[in-house]
Amino acid sequence: MLALISGAALAVTGLAVPAAAAAPEQSKPSRASVRPVVFIHGSAGSAMQFRTQAKRLAGNGYPIDLVEAHEYDSPNIATIIAAVYADLDARIDRLLAAAGTEQVDLLAHSLGTFVTQGYLNSSPARAARVANYVNLDGRPAAALPGGVRTLAIWGEGDPARAVAGATNVYFPDQSHTQTVSSTESFQEIFRFLQGREPRTTKIVPQAHAQVSGRAVLFPSNAGVGEAAVELYPVSPLTGRRLTNRPVRVQTVKPDGSFGPVPVLPFARYEFALVRTGQATHHFYFEPFVRSDSFVRLVTSRPGEGIGALVDTSDRHTALTFQRQKEWWGAEGDELWVNGTNILNGANAPRAKRVIGVFAFDDGSDGVTDLTAPLPEFFAVTFMTGMDVFIPAAQQRPGTVQILARQRGGGFSAMPVPNWKSSEHRVSIEINDH
Template sequence: MPALPRRAWIALAASALLSACAGLGPGRTDAQPPIVFVHGNGDSAATWQTTLWRWESQGWPRARLHAVNFANPLARDDDTQAQAGRSGTAEQRDFLAAEVDRVLAATGARQVVLMANSRGGNAIRHCIQSGGCAGKVSHAILGGTPNHGVWANPGFRPNNEFNGAGPFLTALNAPKGPDGQLLPAGAVGVEVTPGLRWMTIRSDNNDKFAQPDGLWIGAKGTPTNVTAEGPALRGADNVVLPGRDHREVSYHAEAFAQAWRFVTGRAPASTAVQPEERVLLDGLATGITAGSPSNQPAPGARVSVYAVDAATGARLGAPLLDKTVAADGRWGPLATDARTALEFVLAVPGLATTHVYRAPFARSSAVVHLRPERLLPADAQAAAAVVNLSRPRGYFGLPRDVVLLDGAPAPGIAPGVAGVSSSKKLLAEPDRPVVAEFRSGPIAERIVGRGWPAKEGHVTLIELHE
């Protein structure tokens, strides 16, 4: 790949990094307010990648799009008890409040738009109700947020954040009058905090965390006391996207269209991602903290990036980038284009070396966050290579989707509610092409990776964009 001229490379770097934590840049009016995107439980800012691209493709300034990255994204088992590698509701609320203030100060805007997936909506509601965000937010969009719980049972994990009968959600959902004052118990008021516009986006019946049976919380056959309407809130515009799953109600093109209309008052001209000729990529190299997925930087991690043959996954020459990350965890920037398939190699000391295969990136992104895959000792002993297929912005659903891995239906995906976002295949031999194919309606992706020797501590991840 020819090297970019230095001046062009610097310009690309400045443009892409505007969407990261620094460099939000003032100078726009509130006709295009800053939008702060808040990821869900266990996830990272990277889940918003295609959503950011869609807003950019419709003319929203990259400098006004900011994706939050919580350090410890998994919720505690008991919100009242500290737990290593996990976060409580107060931590999430306070972190988001600081991010809102920082974005407002950097852009000079009066208010932001907040958009969340799943647990991120809890942080938004908490911040607006009691964390200082009231008055600083014009619109709040909650995709798949379990506003009435994943279950609602005072006797089962009573202090868990996702218990609709627990203290956290009970307080958020307490009925309120038009001025925000609390109404007596049993009164019918709004469940949202007044003073801004609210929208919820939910599935009709395909959200794994809004199901009447406890299958997805490990309690099959036990009623959850929650229905598909659980994410809806009195006082909000409640939108249903039929057939969409727990993540798609935030990250799918249909969710983008609803959010765009809610913020602007009109439909987007298109939901397509418009490719850029020159692409600049950057992100964080992160690890695992106390056994939980982490968004904290992993200093000392080594990141190598290769251009690969899209048909075979074979490397095309020397690495485009080879870097040991510093304390900030950032592995880039990397200049590329919208036609080149890539292999990212993440080596975090003490963890498996992860080889991540991605289709060409349509646009620049500063949230290409890399997190190591787990390699189970039993898998490393049983197989020559381990290949994982991941869909971070949606779940796999059968028969809705076609999901193939190495020429056969991807393992571990049962028909019914879309409930898993990854599939694993054990190979009898390493160093050969492995094809992953995914089709869901108009979405179609085909990515070819390669198996790497598991006994030497390597694992392959094929990651879908959509």
């Protein structure tokens, strides 16, 4: 049940949309002129890899409700593949009915290309309902999957990879997940799907935005049950809450879904995932300048998964960072925590393809050691971990100052409260653009 705590709460915080920030969008094509788009993620992935592209599509006329992600339990794909196909059949049925079209467009990344190629090759009837397929840095093929018109985008790696008969495009300076989220990939994808150039590759601001998504367990993408999501506006200077009570509270549905909840563009928010008897999990995102239905609050149960390896105490804060563009620690990417750049060539080398970073006081000894990554985290695909002492709040709340600099330019300032890791978990999503 969605409860509006206070309609005036945002007004008293001083949060407002800058007058020139949310200009009207350019004229949109009719709803019937676009096909539904479904993104199928790769290993340990989710809809998050496609967040940026979904918003770029929306800024170019795609209705937000016709762009979806098909999520599944990637570690167990070999035993659940038939169910994944059946669920995809049902999703396509629903989208075709909603859009009034006869076909959809499918996009897949990494392991998702194995899933999707198998799906298209499994049945002529299935392939006939797909107009276009985009194969993102994944599985080569000796023929067009299911005979469907195909675009294959490849990042760094073997330049001989290809899908025979497809339009093959190569970005040798882009890493594995970057090929999903980059501006260059979007231009190729849009041109392929629509037969014309996009009007814009920017995230076009909206005067009124809504956010929805799912709270899910990593890496299965199973919905988090018996939980609530609390929404708080936070200070852009300190990351601390601007209201004592949440401005929205919503019970998570059995599949993990929540929302939509209204947000102010250019304001910052905290999503607090609250479960009885468990540490509160705080999620921080950069401002939602337009509606976003691909938000994922990725968590785990107590004592399970990679989160169980994080040392906790009353004295230190533990942080998890995610960005849908790999961190290259020795090649231009920087992640500053309280004045220290915690990335380097040892803990985030280019070859590791890091998109998830765990930073906490290993051993709870009050000492930072960045000479080598934490091996149990570094052993996990796309992950790394580092021993960083981040003092937690004691007598009064404080702030962890965070600054991320992207290779090629651009930075993000993301201060968050210094929550005690004994009682709180903190995840921070850095934009990939």
